[in-house]
Amino acid sequence: GAVVSQHPSWVICKSGTSVKIECRSLDFQATTMFWYRQFPKQSLMLMATSNEGSKATYEQGVEKDKFLINHASLTLSTLTVTSAHPEDSSFYICSARREYGTSGGSSYNEQFFGPGTRLTVL
Amino acid sequence: QKEVEQDPGPLSVPEGAIVSLNCTYSNSAFQYFMWYRQYSRKGPELLMYTYSSGNKEDGRFTAQVDKSSKYISLFIRDSQPSDSATYLCAMSDWADKLIFGTGTRLQVFP
Numbered sequence: 089g090a091v092v093s094q095h096p097s098w099v100i101c102k103s104g105t106s107v108k109i110e111c112r113s114l115d116f117q118a119t120t121m122f123w124y125r126q127f128p129k130q131s132l133m134l135m136a137t138s139n140e141g142s143k144a145t146y147e148q149g150v151e152k153d154k155f156l157i158n159h160a161s162l163t164l165s166t167l168t169v170t171s172a173h174p175e176d177s178s179f180y181i182c183s184a185r186r187e188y189g190t191s192g193g194s195s196y197n198e199q200f201f202g203p204g205t206r207l208t209v210l
Numbered sequence: 211q212k213e214v215e216q217d218p219g220p221l222s223v224p225e226g227a228i229v230s231l232n233c234t235y236s237n238s239a240f241q242y243f244m245w246y247r248q249y250s251r252k253g254p255e256l257l258m259y260t261y262s263s264g265n266k267e268d269g270r271f272t273a274q275v276d277k278s279s280k281y282i283s284l285f286i287r288d289s290q291p292s293d294s295a296t297y298l299c300a301m302s303d304w305a306d307k308l309i310f311g312t313g314t315r316l317q318v319f320p
Contacts, residue, residue, distance in 0.1 A: 094253075129312075203253045
């Protein structure tokens with residue numbers, strides 16, 4: 089269980105076009121999903137937190153008008169890179185938070201990551 | 211100073227060796243500590259998850275957290291070529307936001 093998929097896995101587009109990336113939790117519902125960006129040989133950097141039914145929360149320095157996030161259902165979040173430029177070329181990874189309840193009444197959660205989408209902007 | 215520091219490697223070891231991977235951090239509010247494995251051009255895969263200080267063992271993997279020193283470790287026993295990957299430490303406070311280290315690239319040669 090706890091499978092997260094992303095589509096597409098690889099996309100090449102021309103500068104100035106928009107690209108949509110989908111993130112789906114396949115076997116659980118996720119009220120919260122996260123979008124990360126990873127440049128070569130660098131770590132994952134959180135871009136935004138996506139909450140089902142409400143506006144996404146963006147990290148400092150991330151342009152919300154350029155990276156549009158929609159979390160319309162409990163299993164799907166989308167990231168749209170608008171007017172993409174070569175500097176937006178990167179590996180985009182989503183994660184979905186799965187919540188667990190324990191017999192003692194407490195809860196904890198884990199993030200499960202998708203396989204990533206490689207975006208190349210020419 | 212970065213919140214999480216991790217030696218990027220690469221670390222090259224022979225098959226069967228014990229591997230030690232480490233991260234240091236500066237934010238004393240971190241409570242949750244994780245190790246992820248990432249193969250080339252793939253998303254991270256959770257290996258170990260630890261809350262607060264202490265040790266946790268799972269098969270060939272052992273995670274240690276020393277909050278007093280702000281230092282976490284991942285040990286891999288009897289390393290295999292299939293363990294060759296980048297290992298990322300990650301941590302968070304209560305707010306779900308994960309802060310990742312840069313990752314250590316590990317290569318296990320036969």
